[in-house]
Amino acid sequence: MARPSEPLITVEAVTDAALELVDESGDFSLPRVAKRIGVTQSSIYHHVKGRDEIVERMRRRVIESTPRSAVDGLPWDDALRTLIRAYRDGFARHPRLAPLLVQQTVQDELVIGLYEDIARTLERAGFSGAEVLAAISTIDSFAIGAALDLAAPDVVWAPPGEGYPTLSRALSHAPAPAQRAEEAFEFGLSVFVEGLRARLGARNTSRNG
Numbered sequence: 001m002a003r004p005s006e007p008l009i010t011v012e013a014v015t016d017a018a019l020e021l022v023d024e025s026g027d028f029s030l031p032r033v034a035k036r037i038g039v040t041q042s043s044i045y046h047h048v049k050g051r052d053e054i055v056e057r058m059r060r061r062v063i064e065s066t067p068r069s070a071v072d073g074l075p076w077d078d079a080l081r082t083l084i085r086a087y088r089d090g091f092a093r094h095p096r097l098a099p100l101l102v103q104q105t106v107q108d109e110l111v112i113g114l115y116e117d118i119a120r121t122l123e124r125a126g127f128s129g130a131e132v133l134a135a136i137s138t139i140d141s142f143a144i145g146a147a148l149d150l151a152a153p154d155v156v157w158a159p160p161g162e163g164y165p166t167l168s169r170a171l172s173h174a175p176a177p178a179q180r181a182e183e184a185f186e187f188g189l190s191v192f193v194e195g196l197r198a199r200l201g202a203r204n205t206s207r208n209g
Helices: 011-025 030-037 051-064 076-092 095-101 109-125 130-149 165-171 177-208
Strands: none
Touching: 011 030, 011 051, 011 095, 030 051, 051 076, 051 095, 051 109, 076 095, 076 109, 076 130, 076 177, 095 130, 109 130, 109 177, 130 177
């Protein structure tokens, strides 16, 4: 009797399986990916080079699955808000993936293209060089942190007793969990963009003075 053929395996299937495992447990391994698909671990290496490539493919999947409006022709601040929202929304679907991504160099062309759009928007606003890089790094921290916040427990802060009156007053105004995370993101986004605008304004004032 002929041996049953091994299930068909594709790069997409490997990426899907790894992403499912990350969503479930926060990590993945090639043996677990192979088991999830129903193939041998060695067969995976015919399609991907290893763990690093799978992480990059998951990064791409997050970005390409997020609809993003065109930003050409938008004022720089509106364009930046659009790009940062798209970035956050992508990771919000898979918040447990974020810790894996920050440990690895970004190489995927589609993802690099998103960073290029952000860099071009910042240059159009009037920033250059090290300021563009610092702003991109800040956006990384903010957007990924905001995505992780969506996976936070319903009760994020639980003061032990009555010794924290200021925090307790703030917590008395806490909205529903999902609304809290969204409001925090919008607040942070506004502070960031307005901070960039103020920086540009101060620079222009200094030059004119």
